[in-house]
Amino acid sequence: MSVDFFMRPTLEAARELLGKRLFFKGKYGYISETEAYVGQDDPASHAARGKTPRNAPMFYRGGFSYVYFIYGMYYCINIVTERENFPSAVLIRGLVAKESAAKTDGPGKLARYLGVTTAHSGIDLTQADDFFVAEGISLSDDKVERTPRVGIRVGLEKPWRFLVKDKNFLA
DNA sequence: ACCCCGATCGTA
DNA sequence: ACGATCGGGGTT
Numbered sequence: 309m310s311v312d313f314f315m316r317p318t319l320e321a322a323r324e325l326l327g328k329r330l331f332f333k334g335k336y337g338y339i340s341e342t343e344a345y346v347g348q349d350d351p352a353s354h355a356a357r358g359k360t361p362r363n364a365p366m367f368y369r370g371g372f373s374y375v376y377f378i379y380g381m382y383y384c385i386n387i388v389t390e391r392e393n394f395p396s397a398v399l400i401r402g403l404v405a406k407e408s409a410a411k412t413d414g415p416g417k418l419a420r421y422l423g424v425t426t427a428h429s430g431i432d433l434t435q436a437d438d439f440f441v442a443e444g445i446s447l448s449d450d451k452v453e454r455t456p457r458v459g460i461r462v463g464l465e466k467p468w469r470f471l472v473k474d475k476n477f478l479a
Numbered sequence: 480a481c482c483c484c485g486a487t488c489g490t491a
Numbered sequence: 492a493c494g495a496t497c498g499g500g501g502t503t
Contacts, residue, residue, distance in 0.1 A: 343486070352486070362499060379487050380496030386486085399486055416487045426498095459486050 309441045311434050314370030318344040318389040318396040321370070322470050325387070325398055326452060327445040327478065332422040333438045337412055338445060338478040341402030341471040343457045345386070348395055352463035355395030365430040366395040373439065375419070375429035382416030383425050387433065387441065401458075402471065404478040445478060 309328070314321055322344040329336045345353040345366075354363040354376065365374040365388055374386040374397050386397035403412040405421060412418040419425075424439075433440045451474065454467040472478060 345486075354486075357500085360500065376486080377498060378485060380485090380498075382487050384486060401486085414487070457486070461485095 309371075309434065309443075311369070311371050313441075314387060314389050314434070315391060316370070316389070318346045318398060319468065321387075321389045322398045322468070323452065325400075325441070326470055326472055327447045329442045329444040330385075330400060330403060330422070331438070331440050331442060332424055332428075335405075335422050336442075337403030337405040337410075337418065337421075339400060339402070339441075340404050340413075340475050340478055341400075341469070343399040343401055343470070344389075344396075344468040345399065346396045346468070350463055350466075352457060352460040353395065359395070363395065366397050367393050368430070371432055371434040373424075373429055373431045373433055375424055375426050377426050378416070383419040384415040385419050385422075385424050401469070402475075404475055406479075408479050447472060447477070451477060 322342040355366045369392040370389045372388040385400045388397045390396045401415045403418040405412045412421045455469045456464045457469045
């Protein structure tokens, strides 16, 4: 995907990322679940309290990776959206891998499957040749469901989680 | 320097 | 329902 794909409203990017393929060092999967984190006013966002060394990539222009370490054992992969200095990103929460036996039904599990860590935060996915998003399966709106985001304690009134209703349609 | 807690997951 | 496990970030 090109820079234009990511430099647009985050909710739109989160919806459109469903069905796309996320590649990392030769492995890939179809994106089946995403969440949008939009701007400093989104209380659930890591950027809600301003820029820090960890969340700095969220302030980059769309198309960069933002990877963080959580709960002492997992990494979570985000793709930055919108313009520079408007902190926003899409969390990749679900993947359907080629070897469908692979356990990639959660943000921590899919990062572990791909081998992505914080060493891969702040990378330009529109330039890298081993970490990028490519076309996949196009999904009509009737195959997409929206719900509140999970694992957070604030911002639950926003239906900013997007998921593919029937994952069997991917793969 | 210290302390609390988290955009999770597996097991109970 | 809860414990594992540790870096980040706010506070001192």
